[in-house]
Amino acid sequence: MAGTRTPADAAREAVVEAALARLDLDAKARLLSGRDMWTLPALPEIGLKALVMSDGPIGVRGVRWTADDPSVALPSPTALAAAWDPDLARRAGTLLAQEARRKGVHVLLAPTVNLHRSPLGGRHFEAYSEDPFLTGTIGAAYVSGVQSGGVGTTVKHFVANDAETDRFTVNNVVSERALRELYLAPFEIIVENAHPWGIMTAYNTVNGTTMTEHHHLVNEVLRGEWGFDGYNVSDWMAARDTVGAIDGGLDVAMPGPRTVYGEPLAQAVRDGKVAEAAVDAAVRNVLRVAARVGILQGAEPVVTEPPETVDGGALAREIARRSFVLVRNQGALPLRPNSTVALIGAAARDARVLGGGSATVFPAHVVSPLDGLTAALPEGTLTYAVGADPNTELGVADKGFELRAVCRDREGNVIGTGSAPNGQIQWMGSDLPEGVTHEALRTVELTGTFTPRDTGTHTFGIKGLGAFRLTIDGTTYYDDVHRPAEDDPFVSFFGAPVPRARPELTVGEPVEVCLTHTVEFPEDAPMKVVGFTLHHQEPQRDPDELIAEAVEAARGADTAVVVVATTERVESEGYDRADLTLPGRQDDLVRAVAAANPNTVVVVNSGSPVELPWREDVAAVLLGWFPGQEGGAALADVLTGAHEPGGRLPTTWGSLTDAPVTEVVPSAGELPYREGVFIGYRAWEKEGRTPSYAFGHGLGYTEWTYESVEVTGTTVTVRVRNSGERAGREVVQVYLAPGEPDADRPPRWLAGFAGVTAGPGERCEAVIELPRRAFEVWDETTKAWTFVKGSYEIQAGRSIADRRLTTAINV
Incomplete structure (x- = not known):
């Protein structure tokens, strides 16, 4: 099912078998355990180089968590899915390769193809959609693109890793039917159509078995039924038991050097607890990937000849504008030529272009909405006002800071220095400044100057664990120890910063800043990490004054464009959302601006759904996701009409009160998926609820x-005409609805889609092949797929709520 073996595959397999035969038990066990944070060990005796992994999915961070090593930052996965264009996803993958x-x-280490089960999932920006077919289709194209460049992928997180709360320990209780029809489905589509070289197993437990030891789902389903032949790597620190992991089909335990594999695995074989054949099978999978990427x-x-070079900035801009979803437009867009615009919102100046956590990369530059519109609009037609700042918490020290890292030993001697483009230090494993060793390192000083952009009370804070001393302008504000408030190994990465200093500073007058961290490496830690962050928040002005200034700016302009946004404390890896409201006073801002200017356009800068209580009171609403490094330029393209917004919703947007599935917090360690196969639009329709904006x-x-829909066999042909006045692209969606209502099945589901383009007055055809699986259900009694015969309606249209044409078929 995973693909037909070619002569080249057979030749690589022969090399793999020969290499495997030359390894002793200790070398084999060592290969399956991370050497450090991101790599597997080299084995020179068989000509194997170290295999290097890196986080994605919007960019390739590399092995260093630092802004000093920039990466192209594409729009978030929700944005990529919103384009409903597999070819665009394939091109994104090619760039990332x-x-x-x-x-x-x-x-x-991408793509993430978990589903948007509940809108409260904090990491949904990193996944594609609530629909398994759309997720699998976009994910398969992405994987094909990356691997066309000779770089492997690890499709993650296998499986049911659909929320962040207690993700290390939660037991997700999911029916077999829901697993098959929803949560496993994207992985199955990708394995069948894109033949990925890797899978990453999740932290969580499914139906009582932790995923890194899930023999049934990994060995019997993934490898057995689907024919997956790549390697299976644990999520970082997810592997818990040597015997359970190797018997459960886990090939690689990351990160290193201390894992449940390596020496413990070799000893388990010698003790008779593990068959050496199981180790051989895992090594074979790793060597196969190494052969495919060219390091064996x-x-x-x-891939011997990589694809042609892709312009990263241009592609990032194209994906962004094609992902923007215009959900409401009362004639406000595109902007009229030479009209005046009041741009409002903190996120318009300091754009949020990506989500927090493992998806973080550091682009060389970011085009904010203010930058993009300033470049695109005639001089003198654009004004700017902050309006309301959603950042009620501190952010990473960045603008106005010039910092460096100074490393000292126990005697206070300088043993090395490193650059620090911002206030975040994340040195993982061997990623230390030149000349610095873990044994010698005692303190790290993050030191330099800060030049304020505003006069007033500035707030400085710290994120991290251990001893810290914070000194600003010669005054020590904090000298104590930060202790963990929760049992989460990633709290230093994803936890909340703690305010520690509030000095009065003057705009334009530099001050010395120094945050000193005393480094400790616990003996039982699986890896050695130096991780801490200096945070900062500018003076907070009275929100009512800021809103009043924005109202005045809006009143004097032809159009008001308000950019509202979530923050890293709302959407990030590591925690789920408590609600769907915009942080701060942003809802008040929109209402006030809309009252002052009826031609108000709201741009929503979030990776997943937020509530829009004012949506009927504004002239236009444009969903901009996390748009990547070129987001501001793409926004200008769309607002001015140089390009149309090309996106369609990959997930339902509505209020939390109406949302059918909201449970993400486990009880007594368990999270039951009570809704079965009814998530997303399936659940909204079953419950008879109307969302703000439909899938x-x-x-x-x-x-x-x-104009017409025809079905020949399982091929659907939909004819459409561009009846407007400019060229455009339409996403023709086909939904399948059973002729006889069935309470156990959704009223309808996405069965296929295709994008078409046409000029004014032109006709075109969308040809969509219905997959057999669209007519099947998982039978929990026979434990097999069952083709459900009978009559079905083929419903073609613009969304699940806007179905234009219908025809019937019998199968």
Whole structure:
């Protein structure tokens, strides 16, 4: 099912078997355990180089968590899915392979294809959609693109890793039918159509078995039924038991050097607890990936000539504008030529272009909405006001800071220095400044100057664990120890910063800043990490004054464009959301601006749904996701009409009160998926609830007339006409609805889609092949897929709520 073996595959397999035969038990066990944070060990005796992995999915960070090593930052996965264009996803993957090769990375830890089960999932920006078919289709294209560049992927997180609360320990209780029809489905589509070289197993437990030891789902389903032949790597620190992991089909335990594999695995074989054949099978999978990416001597890599070079900035801009979803437009967009615009919102100046956590990369530059519109609009037609700042917490010290890291030993001697482009230090494993060793390192001083952008009370804070001393302008404000408030190994990365100093500073007058961290490496830690962050918040002005200034700016302009946003404390890896409201006073801001200017356009800068209580009171609403490094330029393209917004919703947007599935917090360690197969639009329709904006919805700058639909076998042909006044792209969506209502099945589900383009007055055809699986259900009695015969309606349209044409078929 995972693909037909070619002569080149057979040749690589022969090299793999020969290499495996030359390894002793200790070398084999060592290969399956991370050497450090991101790599597997080299084995020179068989000509094997160290295999390097890196986080994705919007960019390739490389092995260093630092802004000093920049990466192209594409829009978030929700944005990529919103384009409903597999070819665009494939091109994104090709670019990321190019970035990986530039950084010496062999395997990208992406894509994330977990589902938007509940809108409260804090990491949804990193996944594609609530729909398994759309998720699998976009994910398969992404994987194909990355691997076309000779770089491996690890599709993650296998499986049911759909929320962040207690993610290390939660037991997700999921029916077999829901697993098959929803949560496993994207992985199955990708394995069948894109043949990924890796899978990452999740932290969580499914139905009582932790995923790194899940023999049934990994060995019997993933490898057995689907024919997956790549390697299976644990999520970082997810592997818990040597015997359970190897018997459960886990090939690689990351990160190193201390894992449940390596020496413990070799000893388990000697003690008779593990069969050496199980170790051989895991090593074989790792060597196969190494051969495919070209780091095993004697094996020809799958890709010998990488694809042509991709312009990263241009592609990031294209994906962004094609992902923007115009959900409401009362004639406000595109902007009229030479009209005046009041741009409002803190996120318009300091753009949020990506989500927090493992998806973080550091682009060389970011185009904010203010930058993009300033460049695109005639001089003198644009004004700016902050309006309301959603950042009620501190952010990483960045603008106005010039910092460096100074490393000292126990005697206070300088043993090395490193650059620090911002206030975040994340040195993992061997990633230390030149000349510095873990044994010698005692303190790290993050030191330099800060030049304020505003006069007033500035707030400085610290994120991290251990002893810290914070000194600003010669005054020590904090000298004590930060202790963990919760049992989370990643609290230093994803926890909240703690305010520690509030000095009065003057705009333009530099002050000395120094945060000193005393480094401790616990003996039982699986890896050695130096991780802490200096945070900062500018003086907080009275919110009512800021809103009043924005109202005045809006009143004097032809159009007001308000950018509202979430923050890293709202959407990030590591925690779920408590609600769907915009942080701070942003809702008040929109209402006030809309009252002053009826031609108000709201741009929503979030990775996943937020409530929009004012949506009917404004002239236009544009969903901009986390748009990547070129987001501001893409926004200008769309607002001015140079390009139309091309996106359609990959997930339903509505209020939390109406949302059918909201449970993400476990009880007594368990999270039951009570809703079964009814999530997303399936659940909204079953419950008879009307969302703010339906799955698949999105407007362009032209109009489309649906003229006819025909079905031949399982091929659906939909004819549409561009009945507007400018060229455009339409996403024709086909939904399958059973002729006889069935309470156990959704009223309808997405069965296929296709994008078409046409000029004014032109007709075109969307040809969509219905997959057999669209007509099947998982039978929990027979434990097999069952083709459900009978009559079905083929419903073609613009969204699940806007179905234009219907025809019937019998199967």
